[in-house]
Amino acid sequence: MSDLTGLRAVITGGGSGIGLATGLLMASRGARVAVLDLAPTGVPAPLMGFQADVADETSIHDAVLSAAGALGGIDILVNNAGVGAAGTIADHLDEEWLRVLNVNVLGVVRTTRAALPYLRESEAASIVNLCSIAATAGLPRRALYSASKGAVLSLTLAMSADHVGEGIRVNCVNPGTVDTPWVGRLLDAADDPESERAALEARQPTGRLVTADEVAAAIAYLAGPSAGSVTGTALAVDGGMSGLRVRPAPSRSERPLRP
Template sequence: MTDAQDFDGLKALVTGGASGIGRATADLLAARGARVAVLDLDPSSVEGPLLGHRADVTDDASVRAAVAAAAEALGGLDVLVNNAGIGAQGTVEDNDDAEWHRVLDVNVLGIVRTTRAALPLLRRSAHAAVVNTCSIAATAGLPRRALYSATKGAVLSLTLAMAADHVREGIRVNCVNPGTVDTPWVGRLLDAAADPAAERAALEARQPTGRLVTASEVAGAIAYLASPLSGATTGTALAVDGGMQGLRLRPVGQ
Protein backbone atom coordinates (compact mmCIF):
# COMPACT_ATOMS: atom_id res chain seq x y z
CA MET A 1 0.00 0.00 0.00
CA THR A 2 1.43 3.38 -1.03
CA ASP A 3 0.49 6.88 0.05
CA ALA A 4 -0.91 7.59 -3.40
CA GLN A 5 -3.34 4.67 -3.29
CA ASP A 6 -3.91 4.17 0.43
CA PHE A 7 -7.70 4.05 -0.10
CA ASP A 8 -7.56 1.36 -2.77
CA GLY A 9 -10.60 -0.89 -2.42
CA LEU A 10 -12.26 1.24 0.28
CA LYS A 11 -15.71 2.78 0.05
CA ALA A 12 -16.31 6.32 1.26
CA LEU A 13 -19.32 8.55 1.82
CA VAL A 14 -19.05 12.36 1.98
CA THR A 15 -21.95 14.56 3.07
CA GLY A 16 -22.16 18.05 1.62
CA GLY A 17 -19.89 16.71 -1.08
CA ALA A 18 -21.13 18.58 -4.14
CA SER A 19 -19.00 21.69 -3.55
CA GLY A 20 -16.33 23.29 -1.40
CA ILE A 21 -14.48 21.18 1.16
CA GLY A 22 -16.77 18.21 0.57
CA ARG A 23 -16.17 18.12 -3.18
CA ALA A 24 -12.41 18.53 -2.75
CA THR A 25 -12.46 15.65 -0.26
CA ALA A 26 -14.54 13.39 -2.48
CA ASP A 27 -12.26 14.04 -5.46
CA LEU A 28 -9.11 13.39 -3.40
CA LEU A 29 -10.39 10.13 -1.90
CA ALA A 30 -11.36 8.94 -5.38
CA ALA A 31 -7.93 9.90 -6.74
CA ARG A 32 -6.33 7.85 -3.98
CA GLY A 33 -8.26 4.72 -4.84
CA ALA A 34 -11.60 4.89 -3.01
CA ARG A 35 -15.03 4.42 -4.47
CA VAL A 36 -16.87 7.54 -3.31
CA ALA A 37 -20.51 8.49 -2.92
CA VAL A 38 -21.63 12.05 -2.25
CA LEU A 39 -24.69 13.02 -0.25
CA ASP A 40 -25.97 16.53 -0.90
CA LEU A 41 -29.17 18.54 -1.11
CA ASP A 42 -28.29 19.13 -4.77
CA PRO A 43 -26.00 16.44 -6.20
CA SER A 44 -26.67 17.48 -9.81
CA SER A 45 -23.09 18.72 -10.28
CA VAL A 46 -21.57 15.42 -9.15
CA GLU A 47 -19.94 13.51 -11.99
CA GLY A 48 -18.21 10.16 -12.36
CA PRO A 49 -16.37 8.47 -10.87
CA LEU A 50 -18.26 9.97 -7.92
CA LEU A 51 -21.77 8.74 -7.19
CA GLY A 52 -24.31 11.41 -6.26
CA HIS A 53 -27.26 10.88 -3.91
CA ARG A 54 -29.74 13.47 -2.73
CA ALA A 55 -30.13 13.75 1.03
CA ASP A 56 -31.34 16.29 3.57
CA VAL A 57 -29.36 15.82 6.79
CA THR A 58 -32.19 17.40 8.78
CA ASP A 59 -34.52 14.55 7.79
CA ASP A 60 -33.78 11.16 9.34
CA ALA A 61 -35.73 9.17 6.74
CA SER A 62 -33.92 10.96 3.91
CA VAL A 63 -30.53 10.26 5.49
CA ARG A 64 -31.23 6.60 6.14
CA ALA A 65 -32.49 6.05 2.60
CA ALA A 66 -29.53 7.84 1.03
CA VAL A 67 -26.92 6.06 3.18
CA ALA A 68 -28.49 2.70 2.36
CA ALA A 69 -28.61 3.47 -1.37
CA ALA A 70 -25.03 4.73 -1.39
CA ALA A 71 -23.71 1.72 0.51
CA GLU A 72 -25.53 -0.64 -1.85
CA ALA A 73 -24.05 1.12 -4.88
CA LEU A 74 -20.57 1.14 -3.35
CA GLY A 75 -20.72 -2.41 -2.05
CA GLY A 76 -20.24 -1.44 1.61
CA LEU A 77 -18.84 1.44 3.62
CA ASP A 78 -15.45 2.06 5.24
CA VAL A 79 -15.16 5.83 5.55
CA LEU A 80 -17.74 8.45 6.52
CA VAL A 81 -16.94 12.15 6.17
CA ASN A 82 -19.54 14.28 7.95
CA ASN A 83 -18.97 17.54 6.13
CA ALA A 84 -22.47 18.99 5.55
CA GLY A 85 -22.91 22.24 7.43
CA ILE A 86 -24.13 25.82 7.28
CA GLY A 87 -22.85 29.09 8.68
CA ALA A 88 -24.29 31.80 10.90
CA GLN A 89 -23.27 35.30 11.87
CA GLY A 90 -24.00 37.49 14.86
CA THR A 91 -23.66 37.74 18.61
CA VAL A 92 -25.69 35.63 21.03
CA GLU A 93 -28.62 38.05 20.74
CA ASP A 94 -28.69 38.46 16.96
CA ASN A 95 -30.34 35.17 16.01
CA ASP A 96 -33.81 34.05 17.12
CA ASP A 97 -34.69 30.61 18.45
CA ALA A 98 -35.73 29.36 15.03
CA GLU A 99 -32.30 30.15 13.57
CA TRP A 100 -30.52 28.50 16.51
CA HIS A 101 -32.59 25.36 15.98
CA ARG A 102 -31.99 25.43 12.21
CA VAL A 103 -28.21 25.67 12.40
CA LEU A 104 -27.91 23.15 15.25
CA ASP A 105 -30.14 20.78 13.28
CA VAL A 106 -27.78 20.81 10.31
CA ASN A 107 -24.37 21.15 11.94
CA VAL A 108 -24.83 18.84 14.93
CA LEU A 109 -27.85 16.61 14.44
CA GLY A 110 -26.89 16.15 10.79
CA ILE A 111 -23.76 14.36 12.00
CA VAL A 112 -25.81 12.34 14.48
CA ARG A 113 -28.30 11.19 11.85
CA THR A 114 -25.71 10.27 9.22
CA THR A 115 -23.40 8.46 11.63
CA ARG A 116 -26.31 6.62 13.20
CA ALA A 117 -27.35 5.34 9.78
CA ALA A 118 -23.78 4.43 8.83
CA LEU A 119 -22.65 2.65 12.00
CA PRO A 120 -24.07 -0.81 11.16
CA LEU A 121 -22.14 -0.64 7.87
CA LEU A 122 -18.94 0.69 9.43
CA ARG A 123 -18.91 -2.13 11.99
CA ARG A 124 -18.40 -4.58 9.11
CA SER A 125 -15.27 -2.78 7.88
CA ALA A 126 -11.69 -3.59 8.79
CA HIS A 127 -10.71 0.05 8.20
CA ALA A 128 -13.66 2.01 9.56
CA ALA A 129 -13.14 5.75 10.01
CA VAL A 130 -15.35 8.77 10.62
CA VAL A 131 -14.10 12.31 10.08
CA ASN A 132 -16.23 15.29 11.11
CA THR A 133 -15.72 18.78 9.71
CA CYS A 134 -15.49 20.99 12.77
CA SER A 135 -13.94 24.50 12.88
CA ILE A 136 -11.32 26.59 14.60
CA ALA A 137 -14.38 28.41 15.97
CA ALA A 138 -14.69 25.48 18.40
CA THR A 139 -11.44 26.43 20.15
CA ALA A 140 -10.93 30.16 19.46
CA GLY A 141 -13.31 32.96 20.33
CA LEU A 142 -14.30 34.68 17.09
CA PRO A 143 -16.41 37.87 16.96
CA ARG A 144 -19.97 37.63 15.66
CA ARG A 145 -19.91 33.84 15.41
CA ALA A 146 -21.79 32.87 18.60
CA LEU A 147 -24.28 30.46 17.03
CA TYR A 148 -21.81 28.95 14.58
CA SER A 149 -19.18 28.55 17.30
CA ALA A 150 -21.68 26.85 19.60
CA THR A 151 -22.49 24.25 16.96
CA LYS A 152 -18.84 23.58 16.20
CA GLY A 153 -18.01 23.32 19.90
CA ALA A 154 -20.69 20.65 20.04
CA VAL A 155 -19.12 18.89 17.04
CA LEU A 156 -15.74 18.81 18.80
CA SER A 157 -17.22 17.30 21.96
CA LEU A 158 -19.34 14.90 19.94
CA THR A 159 -16.25 13.73 18.04
CA LEU A 160 -14.45 12.87 21.27
CA ALA A 161 -17.49 11.06 22.70
CA MET A 162 -18.00 9.08 19.49
CA ALA A 163 -14.32 8.13 19.45
CA ALA A 164 -14.61 6.76 22.99
CA ASP A 165 -17.84 4.92 22.25
CA HIS A 166 -16.65 3.14 19.13
CA VAL A 167 -12.88 2.64 19.45
CA ARG A 168 -13.34 -0.94 20.69
CA GLU A 169 -15.53 -1.66 17.68
CA GLY A 170 -12.60 -0.77 15.44
CA ILE A 171 -14.12 2.55 14.33
CA ARG A 172 -11.85 5.58 14.50
CA VAL A 173 -13.46 9.04 14.89
CA ASN A 174 -11.60 12.33 14.38
CA CYS A 175 -12.33 15.86 13.21
CA VAL A 176 -10.65 18.66 11.29
CA ASN A 177 -10.75 22.27 12.51
CA PRO A 178 -10.36 24.53 9.47
CA GLY A 179 -9.71 28.22 9.71
CA THR A 180 -11.43 30.47 7.19
CA VAL A 181 -11.56 28.50 3.95
CA ASP A 182 -11.89 30.01 0.50
CA THR A 183 -15.19 28.33 -0.38
CA PRO A 184 -18.35 29.50 -2.18
CA TRP A 185 -19.99 30.16 1.22
CA VAL A 186 -17.19 32.51 2.28
CA GLY A 187 -17.36 34.10 -1.15
CA ARG A 188 -21.03 34.90 -0.62
CA LEU A 189 -20.26 36.44 2.78
CA LEU A 190 -17.60 38.61 1.22
CA ASP A 191 -19.92 39.68 -1.61
CA ALA A 192 -22.52 40.77 0.97
CA ALA A 193 -20.03 42.87 2.98
CA ALA A 194 -20.04 46.66 2.72
CA ASP A 195 -16.40 46.53 1.58
CA PRO A 196 -15.62 43.03 0.25
CA ALA A 197 -11.93 43.79 -0.31
CA ALA A 198 -11.44 45.08 3.23
CA GLU A 199 -13.35 42.12 4.69
CA ARG A 200 -11.20 39.63 2.76
CA ALA A 201 -8.06 41.42 3.92
CA ALA A 202 -9.26 41.19 7.53
CA LEU A 203 -9.98 37.46 7.23
CA GLU A 204 -6.59 36.84 5.65
CA ALA A 205 -4.77 38.90 8.27
CA ARG A 206 -6.11 36.94 11.24
CA GLN A 207 -4.43 33.77 9.91
CA PRO A 208 -0.64 33.88 10.43
CA THR A 209 0.01 32.58 6.93
CA GLY A 210 -1.67 35.73 5.64
CA ARG A 211 -4.11 33.93 3.37
CA LEU A 212 -7.28 31.89 3.46
CA VAL A 213 -7.10 28.12 3.75
CA THR A 214 -7.88 26.22 0.55
CA ALA A 215 -10.49 23.48 0.30
CA SER A 216 -7.84 21.08 -1.00
CA GLU A 217 -5.72 21.65 2.13
CA VAL A 218 -8.65 20.68 4.35
CA ALA A 219 -9.33 17.69 2.12
CA GLY A 220 -5.74 16.57 2.60
CA ALA A 221 -6.18 16.65 6.38
CA ILE A 222 -9.44 14.71 6.16
CA ALA A 223 -7.78 12.09 3.97
CA TYR A 224 -4.91 11.78 6.46
CA LEU A 225 -7.32 11.10 9.34
CA ALA A 226 -9.44 8.70 7.30
CA SER A 227 -6.56 6.72 5.83
CA PRO A 228 -5.72 3.19 7.03
CA LEU A 229 -2.16 4.52 7.39
CA SER A 230 -3.46 6.53 10.39
CA GLY A 231 -4.82 3.49 12.19
CA ALA A 232 -3.58 4.64 15.63
CA THR A 233 -5.19 8.09 15.36
CA THR A 234 -8.58 8.54 17.00
CA GLY A 235 -10.19 11.19 19.17
CA THR A 236 -8.05 13.87 17.52
CA ALA A 237 -8.89 17.38 16.30
CA LEU A 238 -6.53 18.47 13.53
CA ALA A 239 -6.31 22.23 12.99
CA VAL A 240 -5.97 23.38 9.38
CA ASP A 241 -6.00 27.09 10.09
CA GLY A 242 -2.80 28.71 8.88
CA GLY A 243 -1.55 28.80 12.46
CA MET A 244 -4.51 30.79 13.75
CA GLN A 245 -5.08 28.74 16.88
CA GLY A 246 -1.55 28.22 18.10
CA LEU A 247 0.68 31.01 16.79
CA ARG A 248 1.08 34.51 18.23
CA LEU A 249 3.17 36.56 15.83
CA ARG A 250 4.54 40.02 16.42
CA PRO A 251 3.18 42.74 14.13
CA VAL A 252 4.99 42.97 10.79
CA GLY A 253 8.21 44.93 11.16
CA GLN A 254 8.66 44.29 14.88
Protein backbone atom coordinates in the same frame (compact mmCIF):
# COMPACT_ATOMS: atom_id res chain seq x y z
CA MET B 1 -0.92 7.63 -4.24
CA SER B 2 -3.20 4.62 -3.87
CA ASP B 3 -3.46 4.35 -0.08
CA LEU B 4 -7.27 4.32 -0.16
CA THR B 5 -7.63 1.61 -2.79
CA GLY B 6 -10.57 -0.67 -2.06
CA LEU B 7 -12.11 1.62 0.58
CA ARG B 8 -15.66 2.93 0.27
CA ALA B 9 -16.36 6.48 1.38
CA VAL B 10 -19.53 8.49 1.98
CA ILE B 11 -19.23 12.29 2.21
CA THR B 12 -22.08 14.59 3.19
CA GLY B 13 -22.19 18.05 1.65
CA GLY B 14 -20.02 16.66 -1.12
CA GLY B 15 -21.40 18.72 -3.99
CA SER B 16 -19.03 21.68 -3.58
CA GLY B 17 -16.25 23.22 -1.50
CA ILE B 18 -14.43 21.04 1.01
CA GLY B 19 -16.72 18.05 0.45
CA LEU B 20 -16.17 17.97 -3.30
CA ALA B 21 -12.42 18.48 -2.93
CA THR B 22 -12.32 15.59 -0.45
CA GLY B 23 -14.31 13.31 -2.72
CA LEU B 24 -12.08 13.97 -5.71
CA LEU B 25 -8.91 13.49 -3.66
CA MET B 26 -10.11 10.22 -2.15
CA ALA B 27 -11.15 8.95 -5.57
CA SER B 28 -7.72 9.83 -6.97
CA ARG B 29 -6.22 7.70 -4.21
CA GLY B 30 -8.27 4.65 -5.11
CA ALA B 31 -11.42 4.97 -3.00
CA ARG B 32 -14.94 4.55 -4.32
CA VAL B 33 -16.84 7.65 -3.24
CA ALA B 34 -20.50 8.53 -2.81
CA VAL B 35 -21.37 12.15 -2.07
CA LEU B 36 -24.61 13.14 -0.34
CA ASP B 37 -25.88 16.63 -1.04
CA LEU B 38 -29.04 18.70 -1.25
CA ALA B 39 -28.34 19.14 -4.96
CA PRO B 40 -25.93 16.45 -6.20
CA THR B 41 -26.57 17.12 -9.89
CA GLY B 42 -23.36 17.82 -11.72
CA VAL B 43 -21.14 15.83 -9.35
CA PRO B 44 -18.23 14.78 -11.58
CA ALA B 45 -17.26 11.20 -12.30
CA PRO B 46 -16.08 8.97 -10.77
CA LEU B 47 -18.02 10.29 -7.76
CA MET B 48 -21.57 9.03 -7.27
CA GLY B 49 -24.15 11.60 -6.17
CA PHE B 50 -27.18 11.01 -3.95
CA GLN B 51 -29.74 13.60 -2.88
CA ALA B 52 -29.94 13.97 0.90
CA ASP B 53 -30.86 16.42 3.63
CA VAL B 54 -28.98 15.80 6.87
CA ALA B 55 -31.69 17.77 8.70
CA ASP B 56 -34.27 15.11 7.82
CA GLU B 57 -34.08 11.64 9.39
CA THR B 58 -35.82 9.79 6.57
CA SER B 59 -33.88 11.57 3.83
CA ILE B 60 -30.45 10.85 5.26
CA HIS B 61 -31.31 7.28 6.22
CA ASP B 62 -32.50 6.49 2.70
CA ALA B 63 -29.50 8.21 1.11
CA VAL B 64 -26.99 6.30 3.27
CA LEU B 65 -28.82 3.07 2.47
CA SER B 66 -28.64 3.80 -1.26
CA ALA B 67 -24.98 4.83 -1.09
CA ALA B 68 -24.02 1.72 0.88
CA GLY B 69 -25.84 -0.42 -1.66
CA ALA B 70 -24.03 1.21 -4.58
CA LEU B 71 -20.65 0.95 -2.87
CA GLY B 72 -21.14 -2.50 -1.37
CA GLY B 73 -20.63 -1.14 2.14
CA ILE B 74 -19.05 1.82 3.94
CA ASP B 75 -15.53 2.11 5.34
CA ILE B 76 -15.23 5.90 5.63
CA LEU B 77 -17.81 8.48 6.66
CA VAL B 78 -17.05 12.19 6.32
CA ASN B 79 -19.60 14.36 8.10
CA ASN B 80 -18.97 17.55 6.16
CA ALA B 81 -22.44 19.06 5.62
CA GLY B 82 -23.06 22.24 7.59
CA VAL B 83 -24.42 25.76 7.57
CA GLY B 84 -22.96 29.03 8.82
CA ALA B 85 -24.28 31.84 10.96
CA ALA B 86 -22.92 35.31 11.70
CA GLY B 87 -23.87 37.37 14.73
CA THR B 88 -23.87 37.63 18.50
CA ILE B 89 -26.30 35.77 20.75
CA ALA B 90 -28.61 38.76 20.49
CA ASP B 91 -28.86 38.53 16.71
CA HIS B 92 -30.64 35.19 16.29
CA LEU B 93 -34.03 34.00 17.51
CA ASP B 94 -34.52 30.50 18.86
CA GLU B 95 -35.70 29.28 15.45
CA GLU B 96 -32.32 30.08 13.87
CA TRP B 97 -30.45 28.44 16.73
CA LEU B 98 -32.51 25.30 16.29
CA ARG B 99 -32.00 25.33 12.50
CA VAL B 100 -28.21 25.57 12.69
CA LEU B 101 -27.86 23.05 15.50
CA ASN B 102 -30.19 20.71 13.64
CA VAL B 103 -27.87 20.68 10.63
CA ASN B 104 -24.42 21.05 12.18
CA VAL B 105 -24.86 18.77 15.20
CA LEU B 106 -27.85 16.52 14.69
CA GLY B 107 -26.85 16.11 11.04
CA VAL B 108 -23.70 14.37 12.26
CA VAL B 109 -25.76 12.24 14.63
CA ARG B 110 -28.32 11.18 12.01
CA THR B 111 -25.77 10.36 9.32
CA THR B 112 -23.50 8.44 11.66
CA ARG B 113 -26.42 6.52 13.13
CA ALA B 114 -27.45 5.44 9.64
CA ALA B 115 -23.89 4.46 8.66
CA LEU B 116 -22.92 2.61 11.84
CA PRO B 117 -24.20 -0.84 10.79
CA TYR B 118 -21.95 -0.71 7.72
CA LEU B 119 -18.96 0.77 9.55
CA ARG B 120 -19.18 -2.03 12.11
CA GLU B 121 -18.71 -4.55 9.30
CA SER B 122 -15.62 -2.77 7.95
CA GLU B 123 -12.07 -3.73 8.82
CA ALA B 124 -10.86 -0.17 8.26
CA ALA B 125 -13.70 1.96 9.63
CA SER B 126 -13.16 5.67 10.09
CA ILE B 127 -15.32 8.74 10.71
CA VAL B 128 -14.08 12.28 10.14
CA ASN B 129 -16.24 15.17 11.34
CA LEU B 130 -15.83 18.68 9.98
CA CYS B 131 -15.38 20.95 12.96
CA SER B 132 -13.84 24.45 12.96
CA ILE B 133 -11.31 26.72 14.61
CA ALA B 134 -14.46 28.37 15.98
CA ALA B 135 -14.72 25.45 18.42
CA THR B 136 -11.48 26.39 20.17
CA ALA B 137 -11.02 30.12 19.57
CA GLY B 138 -13.34 32.98 20.43
CA LEU B 139 -14.22 34.63 17.13
CA PRO B 140 -16.31 37.80 16.94
CA ARG B 141 -19.89 37.50 15.67
CA ARG B 142 -19.83 33.73 15.49
CA ALA B 143 -21.73 32.77 18.68
CA LEU B 144 -24.22 30.37 17.12
CA TYR B 145 -21.76 28.84 14.67
CA SER B 146 -19.13 28.45 17.41
CA ALA B 147 -21.63 26.74 19.72
CA SER B 148 -22.52 24.24 17.02
CA LYS B 149 -18.90 23.44 16.23
CA GLY B 150 -18.00 23.23 19.92
CA ALA B 151 -20.66 20.54 20.15
CA VAL B 152 -19.11 18.73 17.16
CA LEU B 153 -15.72 18.74 18.89
CA SER B 154 -17.15 17.25 22.09
CA LEU B 155 -19.25 14.81 20.07
CA THR B 156 -16.15 13.64 18.20
CA LEU B 157 -14.41 12.78 21.47
CA ALA B 158 -17.46 10.98 22.84
CA MET B 159 -17.97 9.03 19.60
CA SER B 160 -14.33 8.01 19.59
CA ALA B 161 -14.62 6.65 23.13
CA ASP B 162 -17.87 4.83 22.34
CA HIS B 163 -16.71 3.12 19.16
CA VAL B 164 -12.96 2.54 19.52
CA GLY B 165 -13.73 -0.92 20.87
CA GLU B 166 -15.60 -1.68 17.65
CA GLY B 167 -12.59 -0.75 15.53
CA ILE B 168 -14.09 2.55 14.38
CA ARG B 169 -11.79 5.56 14.57
CA VAL B 170 -13.38 9.00 14.99
CA ASN B 171 -11.54 12.28 14.46
CA CYS B 172 -12.30 15.81 13.35
CA VAL B 173 -10.65 18.53 11.30
CA ASN B 174 -10.69 22.15 12.49
CA PRO B 175 -10.24 24.43 9.48
CA GLY B 176 -9.59 28.12 9.72
CA THR B 177 -11.28 30.38 7.18
CA VAL B 178 -11.42 28.39 3.94
CA ASP B 179 -11.73 29.91 0.49
CA THR B 180 -15.01 28.22 -0.43
CA PRO B 181 -18.20 29.34 -2.21
CA TRP B 182 -19.84 29.89 1.20
CA VAL B 183 -17.12 32.31 2.31
CA GLY B 184 -17.33 33.92 -1.11
CA ARG B 185 -21.01 34.62 -0.58
CA LEU B 186 -20.29 36.16 2.82
CA LEU B 187 -17.66 38.41 1.28
CA ASP B 188 -19.98 39.44 -1.54
CA ALA B 189 -22.57 40.51 1.04
CA ALA B 190 -20.08 42.68 2.98
CA ASP B 191 -20.07 46.46 2.63
CA ASP B 192 -16.44 46.34 1.52
CA PRO B 193 -15.62 42.82 0.23
CA GLU B 194 -11.94 43.59 -0.42
CA SER B 195 -11.34 44.93 3.08
CA GLU B 196 -13.26 42.03 4.61
CA ARG B 197 -11.17 39.50 2.69
CA ALA B 198 -7.98 41.27 3.76
CA ALA B 199 -9.10 41.11 7.40
CA LEU B 200 -9.85 37.38 7.16
CA GLU B 201 -6.47 36.74 5.56
CA ALA B 202 -4.63 38.84 8.15
CA ARG B 203 -6.03 36.97 11.15
CA GLN B 204 -4.36 33.74 9.94
CA PRO B 205 -0.60 33.83 10.58
CA THR B 206 0.13 32.51 7.09
CA GLY B 207 -1.52 35.65 5.73
CA ARG B 208 -3.94 33.86 3.42
CA LEU B 209 -7.11 31.80 3.47
CA VAL B 210 -6.93 28.03 3.74
CA THR B 211 -7.72 26.16 0.52
CA ALA B 212 -10.34 23.42 0.23
CA ASP B 213 -7.64 21.06 -1.09
CA GLU B 214 -5.57 21.56 2.07
CA VAL B 215 -8.51 20.61 4.28
CA ALA B 216 -9.28 17.65 2.01
CA ALA B 217 -5.72 16.38 2.45
CA ALA B 218 -6.13 16.42 6.24
CA ILE B 219 -9.45 14.58 5.99
CA ALA B 220 -7.98 11.95 3.68
CA TYR B 221 -5.07 11.41 6.08
CA LEU B 222 -7.32 10.90 9.10
CA ALA B 223 -9.64 8.62 7.13
CA GLY B 224 -6.89 6.43 5.71
CA PRO B 225 -4.68 3.61 6.98
CA SER B 226 -1.71 5.92 7.67
CA ALA B 227 -3.70 7.26 10.64
CA GLY B 228 -4.49 3.80 11.99
CA SER B 229 -3.47 4.80 15.53
CA VAL B 230 -5.16 8.21 15.45
CA THR B 231 -8.54 8.56 17.10
CA GLY B 232 -10.18 11.20 19.27
CA THR B 233 -8.02 13.89 17.65
CA ALA B 234 -8.82 17.36 16.33
CA LEU B 235 -6.45 18.33 13.52
CA ALA B 236 -6.22 22.09 12.96
CA VAL B 237 -5.79 23.29 9.37
CA ASP B 238 -5.91 26.98 10.11
CA GLY B 239 -2.69 28.65 8.99
CA GLY B 240 -1.46 28.65 12.60
CA MET B 241 -4.43 30.60 13.92
CA SER B 242 -5.15 28.34 16.88
CA GLY B 243 -1.67 28.29 18.36
CA LEU B 244 0.45 31.15 17.03
CA ARG B 245 0.53 34.73 18.21
CA VAL B 246 2.75 36.39 15.62
CA ARG B 247 3.38 40.11 15.44
CA PRO B 248 2.22 41.89 12.29
CA ALA B 249 4.95 42.64 9.77
CA PRO B 250 6.39 46.13 10.31
CA SER B 251 5.74 48.80 7.75
CA ARG B 252 8.64 49.99 5.62
CA SER B 253 9.09 53.08 7.82
CA GLU B 254 9.40 50.88 10.92
CA ARG B 255 12.02 48.53 9.54
CA PRO B 256 15.53 49.04 10.92
CA LEU B 257 18.06 50.50 8.54
CA ARG B 258 20.78 48.14 7.39
CA PRO B 259 24.34 49.23 8.12
